Amino acid sequence: MSSPLTTASPAKNTAPQLRTPRKKHTPGRPRRSKLLTVLTSLVVLYTVFPLIWLVINSTKTQKGLADSSGLWFAHDFALWDNIHDTFTYHDGQFLRWLLNTVLYVVLGAGGATLLAVLGGYALAKFDFPGKKGVFATVIGAVAVPGTALAVPTFLMFSKMGLTDTPWAxxxxxxxxxxxxxxxxxxxxxxIPTELLEAARIDGAGEVRTFFTVALPLLAPGIVTVLLFTTVATWNNYFLPLIMLKDADWYPLTLGLGVWNSQAETIGGDVIYNLVITGSLLTILPLIAAFLFLQKYWQSGLAAGSVKE
Structure with a gap:
C-alpha cells in the first residue's frame, strides 16, 4: 500500500523586508521651536513698533497729536498737508537738507564703495611686501569706533580750513x-585665480581683467558694501554736528535734531507734526534702497555658502 503523496509547501520568502526609518523624536524640539518663534516675534515687534508709531502720527495735525492716542489715527487725516508744510517750511529748508544728504551719500558712500572695491580686490589677488601689516591695520581700524576719531578729525580739518564745508x-x-x-x-x-590667469594669458591687461572679469563677479559684494556705507552716511549725526555750523549745509539727521530742539523750546515756531513727518520722509529712501537692492544683497551674503 503506497503512502499518500504530500504536497510540498511553497517556499517562504526569506528576503528582508524594508522598513521606513522612523524619525527620531527629540523631546525638547517643539518647546525650543515655540520659544524661538516667540523671541523672533518680540524682536520683529520691537523693530516695527517705532515705524508704525511714526506712520500713524505723521497723519495728524498738532492738535490731533495732543487729543488722540499715539497708537491710533485721529479724526482728521493730515498726511499730505504735513508733507507740504514740511517741504515749504522756512523757504524749503527741509528740501535743502535732503539734497545735502544725497550729496554726502553720492560722494561719500559712493567713493567709499569704490575705494573698498579697488582695495579689496588688490589685497585679495595680489601679493606684496607688508600685506600682513595691512591686514592688521584694517582689522584694527574696524575695531575703532568712528566717534573716537571725530575730535582728532575736527582738529586736523580745522587746521586745513575745511570745517563748515561739505568736504568736512x-x-x-x-x-x-x-x-x-x-x-x-x-x-x-x-574670483577664481585661474580665471584671472586665463585672462592674462589671452593678453588682457590688469585694468581690462578687472573690469571685464573681476567686476561682474564682485557685483553682489559691491551692492552689500554700498548699502552699508549708504546707511552709515545717511544716518551720520555726530560728525556733521562737530564739523558744520552753517545750517545750509546740514544733513537731514542734524536738521531734524535742530527742529526737534526748537519744538521743545517755549515759543518755538516749529511744531511736532513737522518733525514727525520729516522723520518719516527721512527713512523712506533707505527702505526703498533695501527693497530695490534686496536680491543683490541676499546673493552677496549667501555667496560661498555652497561648497562644491
Missing amino acids: VIIPSLVSPFGLYLMWVFATEA
Whole structure:
C-alpha cells in the first residue's frame, strides 16, 4: 500500500523586508521651536513698533497729536498737508537738507564703495611686501569706533580750513575699514585665480581683467558694501554736528535734531507734526534702497555658502 503523496509547501520568502526609518523624536524640539518663534516675534515687534508709531502720527495735525492716542489715527487725516508744510517750511529748508544728504551719500558712500572695491580686490589677488601689516591695520581700524576719531578729525580739518564745508563730511566718509575688509574677504572667494590667469594669458591687461572679469563677479559684494556705507552716511549725526555750523549745509539727521530742539523750546515756531513727518520722509529712501537692492544683497551674503 503506497503512502499518500504530500504536497510540498511553497517556499517562504526569506528576503528582508524594508522598513521606513522612523524619525527620531527629540523631546525638547517643539518647546525650543515655540520659544524661538516667540523671541523672533518680540524682536520683529520691537523693530516695527517705532515705524508704525511714526506712520500713524505723521497723519495728524498738532492738535490731533495732543487729543488722540499715539497708537491710533485721529479724526482728521493730515498726511499730505504735513508733507507740504514740511517741504515749504522756512523757504524749503527741509528740501535743502535732503539734497545735502544725497550729496554726502553720492560722494561719500559712493567713493567709499569704490575705494573698498579697488582695495579689496588688490589685497585679495595680489601679493606684496607688508600685506600682513595691512591686514592688521584694517582689522584694527574696524575695531575703532568712528566717534573716537571725530575730535582728532575736527582738529586736523580745522587746521586745513575745511570745517563748515561739505568736504568736512565727505572726506571722512570715504574711509570705510569694514567695507574694505568685506570686499577683501568676498573677492578672495568670489574670483577664481585661474580665471584671472586665463585672462592674462589671452593678453588682457590688469585694468581690462578687472573690469571685464573681476567686476561682474564682485557685483553682489559691491551692492552689500554700498548699502552699508549708504546707511552709515545717511544716518551720520555726530560728525556733521562737530564739523558744520552753517545750517545750509546740514544733513537731514542734524536738521531734524535742530527742529526737534526748537519744538521743545517755549515759543518755538516749529511744531511736532513737522518733525514727525520729516522723520518719516527721512527713512523712506533707505527702505526703498533695501527693497530695490534686496536680491543683490541676499546673493552677496549667501555667496560661498555652497561648497562644491
